[in-house]
Amino acid sequence: MKLAYRILLALASIGITLMYAMAPPAQGFREPGSARILFFHAPEAMLCIFFFGWAAIMAGRYLLSGKKGPKSVAFDIRSMAANEVGFLLCFLATVTGMVFAYEQWGAAWDWDPRQVTILIQLLIYAAYFALRSGFTSRERSAANAGAYCIFAFLTVPFLLWIVPRLSQIATKHAGANGAVVGGGLDPTYRTIFYSCAVVIGLVGLFCYKLRVREATEAQEAIDNEISNSSSSDSRVVQPVRLRGSD
Amino acid sequence: MRAVFRKEAVSELRGRHGVVTSLLFAFMTVTALGVAAARTSPTPSLAAGMLWAALLFAAITGLVRTFVTEEDQGTGDLLRLWAKPGAVFWGKFLYNGALIVLVAAIVAPLFALFVGVSPHDWALAVAAIFVGCVALAAAISLCGALVARAEGHGALAGVISIPVLLPVVFLGVGALRIAFGEPGTSGWVSVAGLVGLGAAFVAAGPYLFAAVWKQ
Numbered sequence: 001m002k003l004a005y006r007i008l009l010a011l012a013s014i015g016i017t018l019m020y021a022m023a024p025p026a027q028g029f030r031e032p033g034s035a036r037i038l039f040f041h042a043p044e045a046m047l048c049i050f051f052f053g054w055a056a057i058m059a060g061r062y063l064l065s066g067k068k069g070p071k072s073v074a075f076d077i078r079s080m081a082a083n084e085v086g087f088l089l090c091f092l093a094t095v096t097g098m099v100f101a102y103e104q105w106g107a108a109w110d111w112d113p114r115q116v117t118i119l120i121q122l123l124i125y126a127a128y129f130a131l132r133s134g135f136t137s138r139e140r141s142a143a144n145a146g147a148y149c150i151f152a153f154l155t156v157p158f159l160l161w162i163v164p165r166l167s168q169i170a171t172k173h174a175g176a177n178g179a180v181v182g183g184g185l186d187p188t189y190r191t192i193f194y195s196c197a198v199v200i201g202l203v204g205l206f207c208y209k210l211r212v213r214e215a216t217e218a219q220e221a222i223d224n225e226i227s228n229s230s231s232s233d234s235r236v237v238q239p240v241r242l243r244g245s246d
Numbered sequence: 247m248r249a250v251f252r253k254e255a256v257s258e259l260r261g262r263h264g265v266v267t268s269l270l271f272a273f274m275t276v277t278a279l280g281v282a283a284a285r286t287s288p289t290p291s292l293a294a295g296m297l298w299a300a301l302l303f304a305a306i307t308g309l310v311r312t313f314v315t316e317e318d319q320g321t322g323d324l325l326r327l328w329a330k331p332g333a334v335f336w337g338k339f340l341y342n343g344a345l346i347v348l349v350a351a352i353v354a355p356l357f358a359l360f361v362g363v364s365p366h367d368w369a370l371a372v373a374a375i376f377v378g379c380v381a382l383a384a385a386i387s388l389c390g391a392l393v394a395r396a397e398g399h400g401a402l403a404g405v406i407s408i409p410v411l412l413p414v415v416f417l418g419v420g421a422l423r424i425a426f427g428e429p430g431t432s433g434w435v436s437v438a439g440l441v442g443l444g445a446a447f448v449a450a451g452p453y454l455f456a457a458v459w460k461q
Contacts, residue, residue, distance in 0.1 A: 116416070127409050135397070140461050178365065
């Protein structure tokens, strides 16, 4: 089943690459051919919000867990993995956006509100990883990073939905928003766009599960090492009575 | 809550580290910006950005220390035993809010004098600065608590606070530039955004703080 899923995912990835290559040039753009990067750029930007949201939910469950015992490390691992995948998607959305901006607007970085807000988003989640690595205690690291993860997610609606839509802020993305959200894509583009979104989402999910498994195994290895070292009392030097000492 | 606030205020009156550090830092930032913009008249957008940059760095310098000092001086554990997490957060947040509002009240007129800008819409400018300062205080209070027991907390405080505060600055600049005379009618929309963001920070702060404070 797992092998079949992986083969299907690989085939779907090849499929969307072919669809990307064969899609007709978009109309109404300065460089119609390069506008096809939208198939990857927009789904990455949308899906990173999903992963950041899931990370916040898992962080909340971690903080609420363990009222009568130790906290559930599994929730913390899921939160961290979701943040990693979300960060990767956010980074890819930024890079593909810069390529698009270079081709269409003549400059890779134009301080467009959308560019600024996604940059802030990247900085926030980079800070999450910095905070995570700032503690020697695993529990303290997980709890503090979890609280920061939830707090950071409060800014997402403001950064991605409210700020770029303020009437005083002129964004070059206004046309793109109308095309993607407002149903302005033609049927061919719409089909390819949603296919790409589904496949990128599945690849993200696959990466997330892989990371969770890897981190869980690493944690189990650490836990086993600790329990082995604490149970191997035979290696500890025991006090002995010397002959003739009494 | 009142006891924590009073403790912070009394400590401040004894040492005057927070107010003096924040004020000096903000004043030096304003001076540096004034030198950079000497004999030029900055646009409303640039002036708004300059003032918010000064307030942001002053806030980070002065406010993070309320929690960091507790851990450095070893009084954090006493506070954990003595007070409920909610009372500690609210007390520190109110103190930080009062401190940054005081700093802004002194720095903003100095900025207007040095850089040569003055608000066309006083109500909008005051509302944007006040609400922005409350949002800054709430976010920095929590960030300070999160990094207080981390290694290298001084640098980490800035690293985790600045990205979370950038949306506040973004909205604050949006309101202030219209207050400084840039054409536009949606300055109050930015203030409404600041109110929403500040309310979200203030509402979430005590719960998140309680989850990590007694670790």
